[in-house]
Amino acid sequence: xxxxxxxxxxxxxxxxxxxxxxxxxxxxxxxxxxxxxxxxxxxxxxxxxxxxxxxxxxxxxxxxxxxxxxxxxxxxxxxxxxxxxxxxxxxxxxx
Numbered sequence: 001x002x003x004x005x006x007x008x009x010x011x012x013x014x015x016x017x018x019x020x021x022x023x024x025x026x027x028x029x030x031x032x033x034x035x036x037x038x039x040x041x042x043x044x045x046x047x048x049x050x051x052x053x054x055x056x057x058x059x060x061x062x063x064x065x066x067x068x069x070x071x072x073x074x075x076x077x078x079x080x081x082x083x084x085x086x087x088x089x090x091x092x093x094x095x
Contacts, residue, residue: 011092020071022055023090024048055091 011021031049033040062071075093 008092011094014094017095019094020059020075021092022052023092024052027052 008021008023011019027045027048028040030036030040031045031052032042034044034046034049058070058073061067062069071091071093075091
């Protein structure tokens with residue numbers, strides 16, 4: 001299994017700013033078989049999928065609707081508080 005921190009290389013090195021990264025440790029790309037490959041062995045990562053969806057909606061609201069406070073609240077306060085869910089989850093921002 002590759003080191004998950006390697007996927008942050010593009011986030012850390014991009015000249016584009018602002019840049020954002022959603023970090024959900026121990027989450028696979030299929031959220032335990034919830035999306036894509038439904039035959040992936042669990043456990044199902046329902047909470048992590050909900051957090052990722054909330055992060056995506058906040059990002060789109062901030063970028064497409066011109067509501068920067070949507071994403072700023074998640075970055076500053078943490079996605080767990082924003083989505084009302086628990087579990088390891090982080091959103092990093094570079095400006």
